[in-house]
Amino acid sequence: MSIDPRIQASFDRQSMMVTLGATLAETGNGTATISAPILPGSTQQQGFGHAGLTFSIGDSAAGYAALTLIPDHQEVVTAEIKINLIAPAKGDRLIARGRVIKPGRRLIVVTSDVYAESGGIERHIACLMGTMVPVDL
Amino acid sequence: MSIDPRIQASFDRQSMMVTLGATLAETGNGTATISAPILPGSTQQQGFGHAGLTFSIGDSAAGYAALTLIPDHQEVVTAEIKINLIAPAKGDRLIARGRVIKPGRRLIVVTSDVYAESGGIERHIACLMGTMVPVDL
Amino acid sequence: MSIDPRIQASFDRQSMMVTLGATLAETGNGTATISAPILPGSTQQQGFGHAGLTFSIGDSAAGYAALTLIPDHQEVVTAEIKINLIAPAKGDRLIARGRVIKPGRRLIVVTSDVYAESGGIERHIACLMGTMVPVDL
Amino acid sequence: MSIDPRIQASFDRQSMMVTLGATLAETGNGTATISAPILPGSTQQQGFGHAGLTFSIGDSAAGYAALTLIPDHQEVVTAEIKINLIAPAKGDRLIARGRVIKPGRRLIVVTSDVYAESGGIERHIACLMGTMVPVDL
Numbered sequence: 156m157s158i159d160p161r162i163q164a165s166f167d168r169q170s171m172m173v174t175l176g177a178t179l180a181e182t183g184n185g186t187a188t189i190s191a192p193i194l195p196g197s198t199q200q201q202g203f204g205h206a207g208l209t210f211s212i213g214d215s216a217a218g219y220a221a222l223t224l225i226p227d228h229q230e231v232v233t234a235e236i237k238i239n240l241i242a243p244a245k246g247d248r249l250i251a252r253g254r255v256i257k258p259g260r261r262l263i264v265v266t267s268d269v270y271a272e273s274g275g276i277e278r279h280i281a282c283l284m285g286t287m288v289p290v291d292l
Numbered sequence: 293m294s295i296d297p298r299i300q301a302s303f304d305r306q307s308m309m310v311t312l313g314a315t316l317a318e319t320g321n322g323t324a325t326i327s328a329p330i331l332p333g334s335t336q337q338q339g340f341g342h343a344g345l346t347f348s349i350g351d352s353a354a355g356y357a358a359l360t361l362i363p364d365h366q367e368v369v370t371a372e373i374k375i376n377l378i379a380p381a382k383g384d385r386l387i388a389r390g391r392v393i394k395p396g397r398r399l400i401v402v403t404s405d406v407y408a409e410s411g412g413i414e415r416h417i418a419c420l421m422g423t424m425v426p427v428d429l
Numbered sequence: 430m431s432i433d434p435r436i437q438a439s440f441d442r443q444s445m446m447v448t449l450g451a452t453l454a455e456t457g458n459g460t461a462t463i464s465a466p467i468l469p470g471s472t473q474q475q476g477f478g479h480a481g482l483t484f485s486i487g488d489s490a491a492g493y494a495a496l497t498l499i500p501d502h503q504e505v506v507t508a509e510i511k512i513n514l515i516a517p518a519k520g521d522r523l524i525a526r527g528r529v530i531k532p533g534r535r536l537i538v539v540t541s542d543v544y545a546e547s548g549g550i551e552r553h554i555a556c557l558m559g560t561m562v563p564v565d566l
Numbered sequence: 567m568s569i570d571p572r573i574q575a576s577f578d579r580q581s582m583m584v585t586l587g588a589t590l591a592e593t594g595n596g597t598a599t600i601s602a603p604i605l606p607g608s609t610q611q612q613g614f615g616h617a618g619l620t621f622s623i624g625d626s627a628a629g630y631a632a633l634t635l636i637p638d639h640q641e642v643v644t645a646e647i648k649i650n651l652i653a654p655a656k657g658d659r660l661i662a663r664g665r666v667i668k669p670g671r672r673l674i675v676v677t678s679d680v681y682a683e684s685g686g687i688e689r690h691i692a693c694l695m696g697t698m699v700p701v702d703l
Contacts, residue, residue, distance in 0.1 A: 207348025
């Protein structure tokens, strides 16, 4: 369990992650994990986590998974991403695990799975699949 | 320009919309518009609006567009939605316009376009296409 | 109603379009239209047009819409595309209308709508949204 | 390696699969595998397999993976599916492996990976993620 300082530095500049209470839990070689509580200010109309919360950490985990594989003079931006929401976001916290499916110089295909943890048990609540684009800093 | 009180009541229960500073601007027959500033707490690492902000208001606008067409004893939840991000989220505020493409008893196909407004000029920054599912309250 | 000879030449090299009986009906500035019958060899298990037929002409119409906007020394390939199927593909023929949402040097965001025509009446059966990538010939 | 006769019977009614030369290779508990050659009539303008071929077998494999999990009096139809094309479809044949991510009474979330095999080596060329809907026969 380690965190690439470059990814942490980028993460720390994402004020949205602070707003959502999210933390970077781990980065690997083409992987990144982000977790976040379901804050009182992050819910939808039924009191569950908003799709925007699940999306935000799922998208960022996928983006940072891509960032682990590209040169230091580049960043990544999300070109497109799709989310399938498969269960309500309820529990103690959400965990998003991003992973690169296919690296590339122009396009990086990524996926992310989001889980809701309750009492140590994880339930799969969403899956994302998308495209990240490397851009020069 | 009017707002359905039922949609407003549901919107007011979405604490995520409050966190993002979003407001419900209009609802119609199969349409809904949400706007939001780019708050200091809603940015990505380059200081632009986070994809999670654009997604959150785009998804909610699409969901509320669907809600305008279903019976009072039902809510909608997002089954899946895809976002293509076509320009950086920078400007005075973002505007998401949701619209029902195809109503249905089991599935409602929706779309949403998000614009960034600067000095009265709108730039198209994202488009979403997804599926809402009516669920009994 | 005109057809760009460059688009027609590329279309004629897509043997899949011949197999499906598809024809290029029109090209414009960032638009392209393809139509196809529902051949006996293009159905799914219930006898309606296969999702693969609807997808094939929808994807190609979107790709050719993009091709109308790029330099002659380039082609486009589909990076990703999503289809929402909203009604069964039944009728005399299918018509796919592709359109560029956002041109770009690296990525071109496209959309396509597919209709089923019966007795002169069109029914909307699918919508697609995706990303085309220009590549050098 | 076995094939559920019910899935085979449905597959045999999909004339599109015959047109593409596709065969059902295996079905399991929430899984299905389809393979297809790249026929002379299934190519795009550069001579590689058309995205419509890759999509057709990827979508059908995902749909049949879902069908293995639902009651005999029901069929499934694709509500929506997204494909990311990550490498050209070239090789001896394509293999699509579908899998259910999340079963459900109303919606079944599925995924599919498509590989191109050349000389016994498989290359990952596409991934799909979508939603199947059970419908009564």
